[in-house]
Structure formats: structure tokens, C-alpha cells
Amino acid sequence: MKKITSRLLKSLIITAILLLTLTNNNPLSANGTDTTGQPVTSHKLIVVKDKNFVNLLTKFISKKYPDLKLDYIKEIGVVQIEHPQEEVLEKASKYIHKRFKRFIVQESEVMNPLDLDTVLAAQFATDAESNGMPNFQNDPNVYSYWQWGVNYVTENKKSYSITKGSHDVSVAVLDSGIDLNHPDLVDNIISPGQSFVPGEPTTMDYNGHGTKVAGIIAANGNLTGIGPEIGIVPYKVFSREGGRAFWMIQAMVKAANDGHEVLNISSGIYQTYSEKSGGAVVEAFQRAIDYTNNKGSVIVNSAGNEGVNIDQIIPTGEDGSGVIRLPSVFSKVITVGASTLERMPAPYSNYGEKVDFYAPGGSYGPIAHEDEFDFSFLLLTTYPTYLEQSTIAQSIGLPKGYDLDIGTSLATPAVSATFALVIHKLKENKLNKAPGEISSMLREMATQLSANDPAGRTVGMVNAFKALQYVENESMPLK
Numbered sequence: 001m002k003k004i005t006s007r008l009l010k011s012l013i014i015t016a017i018l019l020l021t022l023t024n025n026n027p028l029s030a031n032g033t034d035t036t037g038q039p040v041t042s043h044k045l046i047v048v049k050d051k052n053f054v055n056l057l058t059k060f061i062s063k064k065y066p067d068l069k070l071d072y073i074k075e076i077g078v079v080q081i082e083h084p085q086e087e088v089l090e091k092a093s094k095y096i097h098k099r100f101k102r103f104i105v106q107e108s109e110v111m112n113p114l115d116l117d118t119v120l121a122a123q124f125a126t127d128a129e130s131n132g133m134p135n136f137q138n139d140p141n142v143y144s145y146w147q148w149g150v151n152y153v154t155e156n157k158k159s160y161s162i163t164k165g166s167h168d169v170s171v172a173v174l175d176s177g178i179d180l181n182h183p184d185l186v187d188n189i190i191s192p193g194q195s196f197v198p199g200e201p202t203t204m205d206y207n208g209h210g211t212k213v214a215g216i217i218a219a220n221g222n223l224t225g226i227g228p229e230i231g232i233v234p235y236k237v238f239s240r241e242g243g244r245a246f247w248m249i250q251a252m253v254k255a256a257n258d259g260h261e262v263l264n265i266s267s268g269i270y271q272t273y274s275e276k277s278g279g280a281v282v283e284a285f286q287r288a289i290d291y292t293n294n295k296g297s298v299i300v301n302s303a304g305n306e307g308v309n310i311d312q313i314i315p316t317g318e319d320g321s322g323v324i325r326l327p328s329v330f331s332k333v334i335t336v337g338a339s340t341l342e343r344m345p346a347p348y349s350n351y352g353e354k355v356d357f358y359a360p361g362g363s364y365g366p367i368a369h370e371d372e373f374d375f376s377f378l379l380l381t382t383y384p385t386y387l388e389q390s391t392i393a394q395s396i397g398l399p400k401g402y403d404l405d406i407g408t409s410l411a412t413p414a415v416s417a418t419f420a421l422v423i424h425k426l427k428e429n430k431l432n433k434a435p436g437e438i439s440s441m442l443r444e445m446a447t448q449l450s451a452n453d454p455a456g457r458t459v460g461m462v463n464a465f466k467a468l469q470y471v472e473n474e475s476m477p478l479k
Helices: 051-064 086-099 148-154 209-218 245-257 279-294 391-395 408-428 435-445 464-472
Strands: 005-007 042-047 069-073 078-083 114-116 170-175 231-236 262-265 267-273 298-302 322-326 333-339 357-360 372-374 379-382 402-405
Touching (some): 042 086, 042 279, 051 069, 051 078, 051 086, 069 245, 078 086, 078 245, 078 279, 170 209, 170 408, 209 231, 209 379, 209 408, 231 245, 245 262, 245 279, 262 408, 267 279, 279 298, 279 322, 298 435, 333 408, 357 408, 391 402, 408 435, 408 464, 435 464
Parallel strands (some): 170 231, 262 298, 298 333, 333 357
Antiparallel strands (some): 005 372, 042 078, 069 078, 114 267
16 A cells, blocks of 8 residues: 555544543433443442452342442452442442451452543544545455454465464453444354443443454454454443443453353553552452462453553652553463554563563554654544444544554554464364463564563564464474
């Protein structure tokens, strides 16, 4: 595709697509409800030392505080308490901890907001013609122009000749849901999954993020994903406007119980962490990860788009306070950074030793600093057919059901799909490898990027074709 550029408005603001609110500042409607129609509540997390104590604790809370809303994950000993009035919740929390202090990890905590890891490509105040942008409305080749990410990982789809995946190995997409009727995805959605968002029983995607992620994994139509025959299942953990990390943790446990080999999480939480705070939230995630791993599932998580080193506590204030990236920082989580069309780490991608792999996530190109960006550096993926596309997609005449974007959210499903393909091929060849062994092999087979990360580390982009070749002939020497 020829180079296509457009002058950005000076007022262009590049922002995260959505910030999911996990405290009591959810967007309010006129009737005091959030955008899902549910009453806005304050909520806290309690982690008990012994998971077998959950039933006793919840029975006590229900009897003592009947107005509190309770939810819990028995498998890992995590309880969430909610109430519309923060002072009522605080009073109950203090009493519960005083009464059951020796059974609880530490004082209950509110989890920080959860971020989605895509970046809205651009917003324009004028139409395509006045901005000098091309229009692809009647272009029969439109679907091939932005497939460079899939082509890099599959080596121009050569991996398809080894395997395209199978519904016998599935990826759970923990996200905003999926367009269950999208023509490029419908044949690979093996179950409608489950929603953990109160008031939204369906897993249909009313945000768009989850459908974008799903397309990178298993699109099979006008677009093709890394594994166009991989089975995918949505687990909705946020809606158009909000969500909670507790729902994410619930979904992790449920997806593992449902037997999915890979869990894709293209979002994360920057949790306040110090000697005095953050421990309960970290413990809840750790337990969910351990539970998931013990069930045989691999968690693949986006590194984030803030351009920071996630190996350490990230300072946020002069008082020494800071945040850590969850669940990326855990050793049993596969963390993914984003790479660009030039095969370099994307400038927005978080980095560090915690980042296991890079994969195509797109960028605005090398001229972005000059108030321009190059369209060819973006990624095209699936998008709900019933939602309004981004301004940029409409301006250039992209067909409904597709959109452009960038971010570690789009890099992560490329790695999830590669894990699923390798697991399928190993099973097909009657071979058995632990997730750690698969991860080590994928590192050996990765394509070295043409530049180091900001910390000076040599880093590699996942390569599904080389990995599958290696599985086909395990006697092939590592290079």
C-alpha cells in the first residue's frame, strides 16, 4: 500500500479508548445509576487467609449487614462488599476486620481503575476530503492494506499451511464481549460465554474493544487472524462505561474452570502499592493466577501503553507513593508489548524484563512528531457491525464492521493465538509441554526486533510460523 499521510489537527488528543471505573466515581445518569442502569456503589475487597472461611464470613456479613451487597469467589477466598453510601461501607468494613482480623489477609481495599490498552487512532473535526485523506469505500483491496501485523507473525500466512488452529483449543477473551454475529468471527465463537457485568447478561460487545481483540486471534472472512480456526469465547468484564477488576478476577477463575487453554487479557490495573496498601488486591490477583495456572491455563496480558518500565513501582507522588501494573508484573503471566511496522518497540509500549514478548500493535509512524501520521502504520481489525466506527474509519470509508487502532491490546491477542496454535499442534502430534516450556520455545523462535527497548534489552516479536515449524520437527536446532 502506498504511503498515506494526513495532517493532524493541533488540538488532537490521543487518549486511551476507555478508563474503567472501579471506585465510587462511576459516570452517573440523572437517576443516580451508572451507565449499565445499576445504582452506583462504593465497594471494597476482602481476602481471607483460608478460602474455606468464605462461607462463614459471608453468612455473618449477610446477617449483620443485610443492606450490604455481597459477591465472592469461593475458589480463591476473595469477597467483595458494596453499598451506595460510603460511610456505611466503611463502618461495616471496620467492624468485619475487627471481628475477623486473624482470618483476613489485611484491611479491605478499593481497587484502582482498570485501563484498556488500545489508543483511539485519531479524531478529526473535518471530513476526509478537506484533510486530504483518501477514501477506500469502493476499493476491493481495502482488507489487505493493514494486515501487516498478521503477516509478520505468520510470515505472510505460511503458518496456515501447518495449522490454522482448532476449536479443540480455545482462547477466552476477557474483555467487553464480542459481536457474536460478526461474519468474520461467528464460525469460531464456540460458546456465548458469560457476562460478569451486573445489568448486562449478554456478552454482545457494546464497546468494541473485545471484538477488535477477537479479530486478531481468529478472524476468518474478509480479514484473517493469526489462527483463523481457533475457538474463542467471550467473558464480559466491562461495559461501554465501566467495570471492575473484581469482575476480571471472577472471569479468570471461571474461564479456567471452563477449560480454556489460553486467557487473553488486553487490559490492566495500575494499583496503588506501598508497605501499607495494595497487599489485598495483589494477593487476590496472585491467587487467581495461581488457580488458573494450576488448571492448566496460560494468561496472556497486555503490558500497557504508558511508555514506562513496569519492572518497578511507578512513582505517582512526592510522598513516595506509586503504582504497580497488574496482572502484568506476576511471573506466571505472559506479558506482551507492542511493536511497529518498522519492527521496533512502539514508543508508547510499556517495557522491562516483565515483558516477555512483543507483537504488532501499530503506531502513528516516524513522522507523528511532526503533527502527521502515516495510515499504513495502523492495524485493521474487526469491530461490531452495529456500533458507530471511529471518526477516522468513517472518514476514509472503511466498511462497517471494521476499524483501525493501535495499542498493546492488539499485540496481546497475537501472542494468545500463537500459544493456542502451538498447544493445538502439540496435542495433534501427541506431545506434551508445560506452559513454561512453550514460553521458552516461543522466545527462542521469536524474531529479534531492529531496536532495543528503552531499557536497552534485546527483545523479540512472536513468530507463529517458526514456532509451529519447531513443533513439527523438534530435532531442529534452536537458532
